[in-house]
Amino acid sequence: xxxxxxxxxxxxxxxxxxxxxxxxxxxxxxxxxxxxxxxxxxxxxxxxxxxxxxxxxxxxxxxxxxxxxxxxxxxxxxxxxxxxxxxxxxxxxxxxxxxxxxxxxxxxxxxxxxxxxxxxxxxxxxxxxxxxxxxxxxxxxxxxxxxxxxxxxxxxxxxxxxxxxxxxxxxxxxxxxxxxxxxxxxxxxxxxxxxxxxxxxxxxxxxxxxxxxxxxxxxxxxxxxxxxxxxxxxxxxxxxxxxxxxxxxxxxxxxxxxxxxxxxxxxxxxxxxxxxxxxxxxxxxxxxxxxxxxxxxxxxxxxxxxxxxxxxxxxxxxxxxxxxxxxxxxxxxxxxxxxxxxxxxxxxxxxxxxxxxxxxxxxxxxxxxxxxxxxxxxxxxxxxxxxxxxxxxxxxxxxxxxxxxxxxxxxxxxxxxxxxxxx
Numbered sequence: 001x002x003x004x005x006x007x008x009x010x011x012x013x014x015x016x017x018x019x020x021x022x023x024x025x026x027x028x029x030x031x032x033x034x035x036x037x038x039x040x041x042x043x044x045x046x047x048x049x050x051x052x053x054x055x056x057x058x059x060x061x062x063x064x065x066x067x068x069x070x071x072x073x074x075x076x077x078x079x080x081x082x083x084x085x086x087x088x089x090x091x092x093x094x095x096x097x098x099x100x101x102x103x104x105x106x107x108x109x110x111x112x113x114x115x116x117x118x119x120x121x122x123x124x125x126x127x128x129x130x131x132x133x134x135x136x137x138x139x140x141x142x143x144x145x146x147x148x149x150x151x152x153x154x155x156x157x158x159x160x161x162x163x164x165x166x167x168x169x170x171x172x173x174x175x176x177x178x179x180x181x182x183x184x185x186x187x188x189x190x191x192x193x194x195x196x197x198x199x200x201x202x203x204x205x206x207x208x209x210x211x212x213x214x215x216x217x218x219x220x221x222x223x224x225x226x227x228x229x230x231x232x233x234x235x236x237x238x239x240x241x242x243x244x245x246x247x248x249x250x251x252x253x254x255x256x257x258x259x260x261x262x263x264x265x266x267x268x269x270x271x272x273x274x275x276x277x278x279x280x281x282x283x284x285x286x287x288x289x290x291x292x293x294x295x296x297x298x299x300x301x302x303x304x305x306x307x308x309x310x311x312x313x314x315x316x317x318x319x320x321x322x323x324x325x326x327x328x329x330x331x332x333x334x335x336x337x338x339x340x341x342x343x344x345x346x347x348x349x350x351x352x353x354x355x356x357x358x359x360x361x362x363x364x365x366x367x368x369x370x371x372x373x374x375x376x377x378x379x380x381x382x383x384x385x386x387x388x389x390x391x392x393x394x395x396x397x398x399x400x401x402x403x404x405x406x407x408x409x410x411x412x413x414x415x416x417x418x419x420x421x422x423x
Contacts, residue, residue, distance in 0.1 A: 001042060003094040003139065003334075004064050006071065006086060007054030010108050013085040021075045021082075023048040031074060032129050038066050043136040045126035047101075049118050051108055056098065058135045064088065092331055095139065099323045102147040104156065111156035111312045116147050139330065146326040153322065156315035163301045164194040164245075166308070167275045168202065170296065171243055174273055183207045184237070185226070186246035186254060188216040191277055195245050200224040208241075210234050212248075235259060239266040243273045246282035257286040264292050277301070353385045 008018065023031050023046055035044045035055065040063030045056040057067055068086070072079055089097045097106070102119055104111040123140050126132050132140070151157060175181050183204055185192045188211040199207060200223070207226035210233065211217035217228040229237060231254060238244075238259070246254065255274070260283075264272065271292045276283040279298060288295035361378045365371060390413055397405040409415075 001058055001060060001135065002091050003135070004057045004059045004067060005054055005089045005094040005097055006057075006064075006067050007047075007052060008082070008085045008087065009052035009054075009106070012087060017077075017081065017085060018050070018053065021071065021077055022050075022053050028125065029129065032126060032131055034074065035067070035070055036129075036131055038070050039063070040066055043133050044131045045122055045136060045140070047119055047122040049115070052101075054101070056094075056136065058133075064090070091334075092327065095327050095330055096323065098139065099143050099146055099327060100320075102143045103150045103319050103323065105316055105319060105323075109162065110309070110316060113151070113157050116144075120144065135334070138333075142326060142330050146323060149326075150319040150322055154315040154318040156312055156319055162191075162194060163277050163298060163305055164191050165198055166301045166304045167195055167245055167277065167296075168198040170275070170301075171199075171204075171273060172202065174294070175242070178202045178204045181205045181242040182240050183243045183245070184210060184234070184241040186210045186231070186234070186244065186282060187248040187278070188213075188220055189247055189249075191247040192245065193220045195247075195277075196220060196224050196226070208237060235263075238263045241272065242270075243275075244283075245275045245277065247277040248282055250278070250282060251280060253281055253284045255283045255287065257284050257290070260287045260293055261290055264290060267292075275301070350386065353382060357382045 008021065010018070013021075028046055028048065032044060032046055035041060035046065035057075040060040041057055042060065042063075043058035047054045047056065055067055055071065057063070059067065068079075068088075071077075072082065100106045102116050104113060104115055107115050123132065127137070171181070172178060178199075181204060183199055183206070185196055185207065188209065192209070196207065196209070207221075207224055208229060209217040209221040209226050210229045210231055212231055214228055214230060221228045234254070244255070248254065260272070260274070264270075269292045271294060274283055274287060274293060274295045276295065277298045281297065283295060285295070285297070287293050357378050360381075361374050364374045364377075390409065394406070394409055394413075396402075397409060
């Protein structure tokens, strides 16, 4: 049996192909059942996200090819379409890959935490369907443990690496109570959507989304319970806004110095935080000259992002060391599994001899024979039984000149292989 990972991700395959081979909520249940029924596949778990699809399996010899064949057949993809896009790992490298994925070291955004939650969902699904047994179950258990250590001991997720995250972090430093601020998000693209999610997670106060088309604004605002307005309505609500985050594709600024100056007078010079993430700019740079307007451009935040990215890279190097240690411990456990049965049988045999000899000694004592003689005979008989097999193995290795076996036996028996005397 061996661990086997087959997959593709954002680094190896375009979105068009990732979409075709992915497993959605509507078919992952039946797909997992079907995968487990393939010959040579003992355990299985399917991880499928927007950025990666991976099959984690325990397979018998030859099972690796069947995993690939099944995937292609199930998703109706030809092998030539997958050429150069798939990667596969086995045993030691499979364990390392899984642990790196769980810790966010293989993600589009280094150290992002979402993948760990997605992986846990995939494992829960596989466990409910009987896809996890002793091997994969133990592997995922150790993987989640090391992911927790990486999070707590390296701080890899402590430094935001998106301008949206940094923008919201900046607001937390400026406003003492996020629940009391009013936020205006201008635009409805990915950056604004991400900023809205961060603000919602921090339980920011009233949020309003302004966009050229209300339909698109409503599509993202509903997630946070935010109001929606058009761009033309911005001047009407701006006097109540404490924080503006803007990211549109407008070729001209949407907020000028004159407008903000007038709004600040209406606010009785209560300060405003304005974060312009657009290129070209949505807010005239002269707004930053106003005493109560705190304006940050995308370049200002990019410097912070770069610093945070560097900090995450350093944390990632620490994480790799922790993963290496955990992988070695897990693989030592895994490689020792085949010997567990032999150890159990050897111990049972020794205990059986012990019981036999003790029972014989008790019978002789009951017959009135001398205790000292009985004890000496018990020790002699038990010692002979325990020494017979290793003594015979040593003799055969010596007669055949098998120095390697002699060295192994000597080490196992606690002997000095050079002098033949006990250490």
